[in-house]
Amino acid sequence: MDLFKIDPGLAIWTWIVFGITLTILGKFAFPALLSNIKIREKTIAQAINNAVQIEKRLSAIEQEQAEAIKASKAQASEILRQTRNQAENIRKELLEKAEEEAQDILAQTKIKIAEERVAVIQSIKSEIADFVCDASEKVIGKSFVSKDDRDWVKELVEIL
Amino acid sequence: MKNKYVFYFLLIYLLFSPAAVFAQEGNVSEVLFQEIANGKTLDIFPFLPAVQLPLGISVHFFMLLISAGLILALFFYGKRNISLKPRGLLVVLENMITFVQDDIVFPIMGEDKGAKWLPFFCTLFFFLLTINLLGLIPCFKTATGNINVTSALAAMILILVFAVGIKNLGIRKFFVNLYPQGTVLPIGIFVAFLEFTGMFLKTAVLSLRLFANMFAGHLAIFSFLMLIFILSPFAGIFAVPFTIFTYLLEVLVSLIQAFVFTLLSCIFITMASSVHE
Amino acid sequence: MDLTALSQAIAVIGAGIGIFGGAIGIGMIGAKAMEAIARQPAEKKDIRTNMILMAALIEGLAFFGAIIALLIIFKK
Known part of the structure; x- marks a missing residue:
């Protein structure tokens, strides 16, 4: 029977072949290959780590950005509010000033007008007095009116 | 498709190779065993007389040499084309190495010890795998279908079990370790005896399993083909599909057996050097 | 009956039982x-x-049975 034929030569050759293969591979091939695999694993792990960190940093930056935008928006609205307030104030002041000025001008004008009227009335009165005198002189036909009379007429007109 | 023609060629080769032997000999069981058993000749071409191997070396030894050469070629190819971005065969090689590393050695031995033992188990795995698969090429024979080869490998594992155990635990502790603590003396001695014989038995079964799987698998392939010569030529209608099925099953079996042999030897070596709780 | 034929038949049955268990x-x-x-x-x-x-x-155990059967069947 061939099935269980004992063949010590083949067994020894198996050992020898396996041993030679193992020594050659262990000495020359395995260190390089295994270190290569390890390096690749490390590289991949590092890359993944890096990616995670970058993502983290990115999200942090995004958050920062959002915060900054928020803050600047708030600032802008604050500034806007302040400016609006200021503008309002200034406008109010200007308005008040203008009104005051206008009233001043009005008052002065009124005073002037009053003065003018007084002056005009005065002149009209003196004119009237002169006119009355001249007219009465023409009617009577001679110059009877002295200077005193004229003054007198004038006084009368004044009283009128 | 180019692959299709390769497949047809292999099929025809597979069909004719036992037929050639059958034409020479005549007896069915003789032919069956000649397909599997060791010999001094290798019939490479169907219908041609078998080639006498040089120096009178046997076929199984020749297969061992071929597999060793293939492994060396593969690894040195991988080493020469080493890069962080692997291409071609290097991908296959590195995947196999990481398979042995992540599925066999590291879960059982742990990272520190496993890194030291990884080359050994990798070589063992590749060696068994190439021998198993070489046997599936028509006109080649499986060296693992020979009990001398498998028992040589198993004996190597047995020696390693003892050597590693004694080296790690010390010769006294190694044998004391067999005795379960806290048991009554006669039972304890019996258990220790069982453990001690179990070491030999486990490795013996290790060799027998591989041998039986490869041997019986190839026997099944050829038996289905032999139906053509035993029954009638028309039996080929059933025999050939069954042969192909068994052949493809054998590819799976040769992978699984290489895996199991490596896994079990890893477990035995680890168990011998660890203290029982 | 031929004794070898009987032993072969029994061996085949034994292999079948072994495979059954497996x-x-x-x-x-x-x-x-x-x-x-x-x-x-x-x-x-x-x-x-x-x-x-x-x-x-x-599977190893089942193959044990199968191989013992084969040994008996192909015994010369």
Whole structure:
């Protein structure tokens, strides 16, 4: 029977072949290959780590950005509010000033007008007095009116 | 498709190779065993007389040499084309190495010890795998279908079990370790005896399993083909599909057996050097 | 009856019984492994490895029977 034929030569050759293969591979091939695999694993792990960190940093930056935008928006609205307030104030002041000025001008004008009227009335009165005198002189036909009379007429007109 | 023609060629080769032997000999069981058993000749071409191997070396030894050469070629190819971005065969090689590393050695031995033992188990795995698969090429024979080869490998594992155990635990502790603590003396001695014989038995079964799987698998392939010569030529209608099925099953079996042999030897070596709780 | 023919017949029956036992064992392993995977899909890899290991252990026993039968059948 061939099935269980004992063949010590083949067994020894198996050992020898396996041993030679193992020594050659262990000495020359395995260190390089295994270190290569390890390096690749490390590289991949590092890359993944890096990616995670970058993502983290990115999200942090995004958050920062959002915060900054928020803050600047708030600032802008604050500034806007302040400016609006200021503008309002200034406008109010200007308005008040203008009104005051206008009233001043009005008052002065009124005073002037009053003065003018007084002056005009005065002149009209003196004119009237002169006119009355001249007219009465023409009617009577001679110059009877002295200077005193004229003054007198004038006084009368004044009283009128 | 180019692959299709390769497949047809292999099929025809597979069909004719036992037929050639059958034409020479005549007896069915003789032919069956000649397909599997060791010999001094290798019939490479169907219908041609078998080639006498040089120096009178046997076929199984020749297969061992071929597999060793293939492994060396593969690894040195991988080493020469080493890069962080692997291409071609290097991908296959590195995947196999990481398979042995992540599925066999590291879960059982742990990272520190496993890194030291990884080359050994990798070589063992590749060696068994190439021998198993070489046997599936028509006109080649499986060296693992020979009990001398498998028992040589198993004996190597047995020696390693003892050597590693004694080296790690010390010769006294190694044998004391067999005795379960806290048991009554006669039972304890019996258990220790069982453990001690179990070491030999486990490795013996290790060799027998591989041998039986490869041997019986190839026997099944050829038996289905032999139906053509035993029954009638028309039996080929059933025999050939069954042969192909068994052949493809054998590819799976040769992978699984290489895996199991490596896994079990890893477990035995680890168990011998660890203290029982 | 020829004694060798009888022994061969019995050997074949013995191989059949051995394979029967192996088949039961592997079937149970497969069923339990599938259950375990269904219960805990996260542990799939570990379970598969152990399943193949156990199946191989039983398969070895079945092959024992087959080889002993073969030895008897092809005995000269």
